Amino acid sequence: MGTSRNVERRTILKAAGASAAVLGLAATTGCGGDGGTSADGTVTIRYAWWGGEPRAIAIKKTIALFEKKFPKIKVKPEFTDYEAFWEKFQTQASGGNPPDVFQNAVGFLRKYDKRGVLMDLKSQADSGNLNLKNFRNGVLANGQVDGKQVGIPVGANTMSLVVDLKAFKKAGVAPEFGWTWDDYFAALQTIQDKLKIAGDTGYFSIMYLYDLYLRQHGKAFFTDTALGFTEDDLTQWWEDGYKRVKSGLVADPKKIEQVKPKSGLSAGLAASEFTWDNFSIRYEGEGESDYGLAPIPTTDGKDTGQYLGSLMLSAFSGTKHPKEVAQFIDFMVHDPEVGAIMGYDRGILATTEQYDAFTPTEATNKGVKAYEEKVAAEGVLGKITPHPSGADVIEAAFLRIGGEVAQGKTKPSDAAKTLFSEAKAAFAG
Missing domain, CATH: 3.40.190.10 (Periplasmic binding protein-like II)
Known part of the structure; x- marks a missing residue:
């Protein structure tokens, strides 16, 4: 935000x-x-x-x-x-x-x-x-x-899915509000089968996306003072993610590292990437394709778990x-x-x-405005999840440990234990 x-x-x-x-x-x-x-x-x-x-x-x-x-x-x-x-x-x-x-x-x-x-x-x-x-x-x-x-x-901003419009069109995939996670992963499989590229750059190490997924299931990443999910919850999330890396549905993390600071999406290594909607201007400047914003997948066909984040003045x-x-x-x-x-x-x-x-005149900013207005009109926006003291440290740990899972360096169950251990220390700091 x-x-x-x-x-x-x-x-x-x-x-x-x-x-x-x-x-x-x-x-x-x-x-x-x-x-x-x-x-x-x-x-x-x-x-x-x-x-x-x-x-x-x-x-x-x-x-x-x-x-x-x-x-x-x-x-x-x-x-x-x-x-x-x-x-x-x-x-x-x-x-x-x-x-x-x-x-x-x-x-x-x-x-x-x-x-x-x-x-x-x-x-x-x-x-x-x-x-x-x-x-x-x-x-x-x-x-x-x-x-x-x-x-x-x-x-203010909200989480979104940035997609390679040319890739999605070529694969015959059209994301719509209310599509489910099953629909999303099926779309990525279609893209992989038809275009021979990964569908996603690495969704499962993004703390804010996991927060939306948890919110769709009646939980949240944080409570006022602690983590709002279990080690088993996180182990399952990371196990599913790693399986998709191994199958090629999610891009090879080593290749993602090699193209940095360019995104794996704009480098053509994958067809989609989850990020904040107002960050999407990045891709037009980096990539050779056309990029647009697609809805967050859901569990029940309605609730995306989204809320508005923001930068602020203190x-x-x-x-x-x-x-x-x-x-x-x-x-x-x-x-x-x-x-x-x-x-x-x-x-x-x-x-x-x-x-x-x-009044935005540039295409990407117009798209961001249209996307946020559509999300608001869908009535899915909720209140922001609490962020206890130490949340910044835990966010960094989630990215780092999720990356280790993606590379096969750490088993998902061990990674979940590590995250919980580091979170405990961060909350106590």
Whole structure:
């Protein structure tokens, strides 16, 4: 809920493990940032985010707009890639000096709320400095932890299936809303038989996809404090996945590694790949085919288990400038001109003001908008699954261990035990 965003996503999942060595964070007092107040009353706040250069260029344009409207507030930008961002942030937070405002994601909310780093922004909303209205499809709830509003969504996205349109057409396969997992795997078999390529790049190491599958069965990947499934559940998921690797239905993981950072889908090694819908712009730039979004397979022909994820803005609880920080966040999530500048870089725009201000003209963005509108119209969107403290570490572990299963390095049952062991340590951190 990046620039070449699935590349960023893969980096995210692998790099998140860097935060496994949980640092003891110092108590956060009123020592926020190195921003201060000048003699003429001008306030400086620090704003940090991760992403590529196109995102940085766009955000700097929005900062200039903000500073024009609020001339007494200056914004110091800090940006880097995902891995470096969270390594730096953890160090800053442990020293009580994180940025005043920063880009955040659901996997980190409880982790840093638990350490007292995140401001509850409800107080600023009550003071009239931040508007918590006009958020689309209930996405504001993504930033809530234990009754506190610790994140404000800037964009929203949902899981999807990206398909090679030419391959699916050539194989005579037409995915539709309500198709089942059996239908999906039968379609992949048809593609393999007719086109002699794998159907999927490696679905079973994607934590968020497994979450949808669990939700279709009345469970979820996480509860508020633990994993929401059993070792047996995961063993079965990974056993089924490994069988499909051995049969060629899922692409050879060694070949997938060889083409990185290009995706196995855009490299022509497989005909489909599960990912967040707004990451789909990546494939048009990388591949030689045409790509589109297809529905998530279901268990019962209806429930996909989907929800809206999001990137969001959070504030440091110890900032010296809470009012100005809230005004900045409010501007960044509600101002129509900001929405027009940012477009869908961080997902479908979260507020109605910004959503209405941006009309996509590029085919991929049009497809993302149409896909999310269709998913919403189908009535399948539910509430986001809780993400306890440690979720970021577990996500990275799930990707890594799932990859070991795919390569035949670890038996599924042993892999499930390892995942549960690492999750226990992550929750305790």
